[in-house]
Amino acid sequence: xxxxxxxxxxxxxxxxxxxxxxxxxxxxxxxxxxxxxxxxxxxxxxxxxxxxxxxxxxxxxxxxxxxxxxxxxxxxxxxxxxxxxxxxxxxxxxxxxxxxxxxxxxxxxxxxxxxxxxxxxxxxxxxxxxxxxxxxxxxxxxxxxxxxxxxxxxxxxxxxxxxxxxxxxxxxxxxxxxxxxxxxxxxxxxxxxxxxxxxxxxxxxxxxxxxxxxxxxxxxxxxxxxxxxxxxxxxxxxxxxxxxxxxxxxxxxxxxxxxxxxxxxxxxxxxxxxxxxxxxxxxxxxxxxxxxxxxxxxxxxxxxxxxxxxxxxxxxxxxxxxxxxxxxxxxxxxxxxxxxxxxxxxxxxxxxxxxxxxxxxxxxxxxx
Amino acid sequence: xxxxxxxxxxxxxxxxxxxxxxxxxxxxxxxxxxxxxxxxxxxxxxxxxxxxxxxxxxxxxxxxxxxxxxxxxxxxxxxxxxxxxxxxxxxxxxxxxxxxxxxxxxxxxxxxxxxxxxxxxxxxxxxxxxxxxxxxxxxxxxxxxxxxxxxxxxxxxxxxxxxxxxxxxxxxxxxxxxxxxxxxxxxxxxxxxxxxxxxxxxxxxxxxxxxxxxxxxxxxxxxxxxxxxxxxxxxxxxxxxxxxxxxxxxxxxxxxxxxxxxxxxxxxxxxxxxxxxxxxxxxxxxxxxxxxxxxxxxxxxxxxxxxxxxxxxxxxxxxxxxxxxxxxxxxxxxxxxxxxxxxxxxxxxxxxxxxxxxxxxxxxxxxxxxxxxxxxxxxxxxxxxxxxxxxxxxxxxxxxxxxxxxxxxxxxxxxxxxxxxxxxxxxxxxxxxxxxxxxxxxxxxxxxxxxxxxxxxxxxxxxxxxxxxxxxxxxxxxxxxxxxxxxxxxxxxxxxxxxxxxxxxxxxxxxxxxxxxxxxxxxxxxxxxxxxxxxxxxxxxxxxxxxxxxxxxxxxxxxxx
Numbered sequence: 001x002x003x004x005x006x007x008x009x010x011x012x013x014x015x016x017x018x019x020x021x022x023x024x025x026x027x028x029x030x031x032x033x034x035x036x037x038x039x040x041x042x043x044x045x046x047x048x049x050x051x052x053x054x055x056x057x058x059x060x061x062x063x064x065x066x067x068x069x070x071x072x073x074x075x076x077x078x079x080x081x082x083x084x085x086x087x088x089x090x091x092x093x094x095x096x097x098x099x100x101x102x103x104x105x106x107x108x109x110x111x112x113x114x115x116x117x118x119x120x121x122x123x124x125x126x127x128x129x130x131x132x133x134x135x136x137x138x139x140x141x142x143x144x145x146x147x148x149x150x151x152x153x154x155x156x157x158x159x160x161x162x163x164x165x166x167x168x169x170x171x172x173x174x175x176x177x178x179x180x181x182x183x184x185x186x187x188x189x190x191x192x193x194x195x196x197x198x199x200x201x202x203x204x205x206x207x208x209x210x211x212x213x214x215x216x217x218x219x220x221x222x223x224x225x226x227x228x229x230x231x232x233x234x235x236x237x238x239x240x241x242x243x244x245x246x247x248x249x250x251x252x253x254x255x256x257x258x259x260x261x262x263x264x265x266x267x268x269x270x271x272x273x274x275x276x277x278x279x280x281x282x283x284x285x286x287x288x289x290x291x292x293x294x295x296x297x298x299x300x301x302x303x304x305x306x307x308x309x310x311x312x313x314x315x316x317x318x319x320x321x322x323x324x325x326x327x328x329x330x331x332x333x334x335x336x337x338x339x340x341x342x343x344x345x346x347x348x349x350x351x352x353x354x355x356x357x358x359x360x361x362x363x364x365x366x367x368x
Numbered sequence: 369x370x371x372x373x374x375x376x377x378x379x380x381x382x383x384x385x386x387x388x389x390x391x392x393x394x395x396x397x398x399x400x401x402x403x404x405x406x407x408x409x410x411x412x413x414x415x416x417x418x419x420x421x422x423x424x425x426x427x428x429x430x431x432x433x434x435x436x437x438x439x440x441x442x443x444x445x446x447x448x449x450x451x452x453x454x455x456x457x458x459x460x461x462x463x464x465x466x467x468x469x470x471x472x473x474x475x476x477x478x479x480x481x482x483x484x485x486x487x488x489x490x491x492x493x494x495x496x497x498x499x500x501x502x503x504x505x506x507x508x509x510x511x512x513x514x515x516x517x518x519x520x521x522x523x524x525x526x527x528x529x530x531x532x533x534x535x536x537x538x539x540x541x542x543x544x545x546x547x548x549x550x551x552x553x554x555x556x557x558x559x560x561x562x563x564x565x566x567x568x569x570x571x572x573x574x575x576x577x578x579x580x581x582x583x584x585x586x587x588x589x590x591x592x593x594x595x596x597x598x599x600x601x602x603x604x605x606x607x608x609x610x611x612x613x614x615x616x617x618x619x620x621x622x623x624x625x626x627x628x629x630x631x632x633x634x635x636x637x638x639x640x641x642x643x644x645x646x647x648x649x650x651x652x653x654x655x656x657x658x659x660x661x662x663x664x665x666x667x668x669x670x671x672x673x674x675x676x677x678x679x680x681x682x683x684x685x686x687x688x689x690x691x692x693x694x695x696x697x698x699x700x701x702x703x704x705x706x707x708x709x710x711x712x713x714x715x716x717x718x719x720x721x722x723x724x725x726x727x728x729x730x731x732x733x734x735x736x737x738x739x740x741x742x743x744x745x746x747x748x749x750x751x752x753x754x755x756x757x758x759x760x761x762x763x764x765x766x767x768x769x770x771x772x773x774x775x776x777x778x779x780x781x782x783x784x785x786x787x788x789x790x791x792x793x794x795x796x797x798x799x800x801x802x803x804x805x806x807x808x809x810x811x812x813x814x815x816x817x818x819x820x821x822x823x824x825x826x827x828x829x830x831x832x833x834x835x836x837x838x839x840x841x842x843x844x845x846x847x848x849x850x851x852x853x854x855x856x857x858x859x860x861x862x863x864x865x866x867x868x869x870x871x872x873x874x875x876x877x878x879x880x881x882x883x884x885x886x887x888x889x890x891x892x893x894x895x896x897x898x899x900x901x902x903x904x905x906x907x908x909x910x911x912x913x914x915x916x917x918x919x920x921x922x923x924x925x926x927x928x929x
Contacts, residue, residue: 233897
């Protein structure tokens with residue numbers, strides 16, 4: 001993506017700058033807050049020699065993190081597999097059934113699917129020494145960790161929207177879609193909950209936590225709606241002017257894109273500022289258990305979070321100054337940021353019956 | 369002298385091996401479709417629930433109907449155009465037909481995902497062509513996101529398939545009949561309609577059946593162009609049911625695939641019948657056909673060339689131009705000065721990201737070396753079927769065409785499982801070999817067709833005389849057939865290379881860190897929406913294909929048989 005790539009350069013520089021400082025810091029001893037025997041774990045991990053990651057974060061965005069990790073632990077090779085959310089899930093359960101576990105870390109944006117993996121006993125419990133720096137909702141039974149905070153947002157094309165004043169709140173958005181129904185015909189886009197797990201997560205969370213979700217979907221339905229499987233696809237269509245406005249896009253991406261393209265506008269609505277997280281767990285029977293722990297700790301550490309924040313996944317820690325972090329986002333959302341907690345409630349969204357019900361309502365509302 | 373009983377063990381062995389390779393994924397799909405959970409689940413039971421779900425889902429019927437419209441619509445667009453093109457290039461004195469031929473085939477060599485992207489950037493609502501058209505005429509009266517738009521694009525991209533079959537039939541026609549008609553005073557239209565057309569009808573019908581088949585399997589174009597508008601076809605429906613339940617529901621995917629097999633097998637059967645007729649028919653014209661070209665005249669030339677030019681503009685320039693443009697800019701569309709956007713950043717990212725640059729290397733390896741291995745394998749199969757008219761010949765024909773009934777995505781998924789659960793295959797899974805085997809199956813029908821037509825060019829007398837002088841069948845193959853088809857094999861290799869370069873769906877489930885390939889990387893980048901890298905990879909894929917095509921022509925590939 002545009003900004004990810006540009007951030008590559010920036011984070012690349014950052015990584016090489018920190019690399020020199022990081023490696024010795026490990027050899028000199030254990031960071032503060034880490035158990036004294038952590039050195040042994042690192043030694044074991046280096047002996048294992050590799051860590052295998054199944055993820056939905058694409059290679060472009062994940063690279064700064066991987067580079068930072070490799071700089072900190074030069075002896076550990078990273079096998080990075082971008083499989084998509086479904087692909088990662090598929091591979092984990094298939095390999096587990098075939099007794100050939102290939103993943104050490106599963107790290108995707110499908111919070112619900114990964115909670116299913118945890119409930120199926122596919123995750124190892126591990127108390128990360130970084131826990132103290134995370135909000136309480138970001139850790140589920142020491143087996144599933146939130147690693148980022150990514151809010152939903154409205155993204156729009158300034159010149160195409162022209163005289164139409166972009167809505168600043170959810171309530172305004174509904175009114176906006178209803179009033180300008182005809183002018184906006186075929187111009188409004190959003191995530192497709194049917195094809196995208198993230199899209200479902202957003203809309204299902206909306207439906208559970210706010211009262212006006214179905215009014216919004218209904219209003220959306222009146223505009224000859226267009227739905228997409230990724231924020232990147234929406235950015236392409238919004239910036240080309242094919243569509244004018246999109247909602248429930250991943251706001252952290254949109255903010256980075258808007259920095260590069262002055263014609264893109266981004267709004268975090270204070271009356272509805274949900275945020276999802278990329279979640280990570282260690283696989284049951286991971287082939288490199290020590291390296292898996294080291295990687296998870298690194299992912300949650302200030303350095304790992306800095307690398308990720310630099311490539312568009314805002315930090316869940318407040319002590320990260322690069323890019324966005326949870327505190328800054330909360331400020332941008334008028335203090336009303338509502339991250340989706342990593343909890344067993346996510347399983348409800350993964351239940352086929354609940355989903356069928358949701359989709360029935362979704363289709364009905366979309367038809368108007 | 370009958371050669372069909374020669375080398376029975378070799379023939380039976382190869383055909384059986386091929387049958388196992390082809391039937392394994394199909395059987396796994398059928399087995400999965402009657403279960404209530406993934407087949408490897410501990411609590412799995414037999415159940416028809418997946419079929420019940422599919423058959424009571426209105427979306428399935430909608431997708432089925434759309435697919436039917438799409439497939440027939442595509443035939444209506446592709447067959448007449450392909451036929452006309454073939455007629456103009458093979459039977460008339462059209463100017464520039466020598467260099468037109470490879471260009472005409474270009475759409476066939478582009479993966480449909482790449483094509484569809486290209487179209488959005490050029491003729492989408494904010495595409496550069498659309499914007500230019502609007503600035504001149506005020507409005508642009510088309511939409512590529514509607515079903516007719518998608519059908520038109522799908523149809524245009526399949527013109528080369530029709531062209532290939534019809535042109536090869538036309539080349540075999542002696543021209544005396546046409547000449548006789550011309551001498552009797554018939555105009556060129558009359559000649560083509562009353563003389564040429566009836567004679568190539570079998571080829572036309574055959575390519576229509578083939579396109580119908582391809583229409584039912586189509587994935588890339590509806591995925592990119594139809595999805596945002598909720599236009600679903602069966603293959604994108606499969607994609608959707610995979611996500612709609614939360615966790616992937618393989619039994620439903622499998623059930624839909626079973627329906628696809630049920631739809632396509634009769635088509636394969638019809639194709640087989642037609643092919644038999646077509647072959648018998650073509651033999652009439654046989655050897656020594658000397659073709660005298662029909663004269664088009666100045667007006668004829670002008671009309672023909674502008675027709676072809678228009679088709680090339682729409683089917684080659686628009687999509688390729690779109691990709692090329694998108695690969696070198698970050699933003700495009702309304703109110704954007706493209707000259708200010710030019711950048712190489714998209715490519716820089718591709719070469720900086722280890723998995724992407726590895727993907728390029730792997731694709732070249734898989735296409736180059738893998739293509740050569742595939743040709744060797746197809747040659748074995750080709751020899752096993754060469755002048756073989758027994759029962760095993762029928763089994764061979766079905767084995768070859770069965771993979772056509774399976775979407776590439778499903779072939780990839782089943783091979784992923786086979787490599788995971790079949791003990792002796794396990795060590796191969798995370799190597800390129802697993803991908804190669806899946807690719808060989810996916811490319812089977814196309815590859816074998818090229819090999820078979822090359823083998824058929826060896827006159828039976830040569831083999832027979834070798835046998836009479838005492839050589840056994842293996843020796844006659846080794847010393848006569850293979851040396852004679854060697855140039856053909858080089859061309860076949862280049863063609864297979866292009867087919868492997870273009871493939872995208874098969875690797876989606878199979879590839880892992882270290883075995884990435886360009887096509888499948890594009891699909892996984894699509895799920896995260898990284899359009900910049902997708903465009904750069906598409907451009908690289910087109911460039912590699914161009915290299916492959918040049919190589920193919922240099923090596924004297926028989927694009928037509």
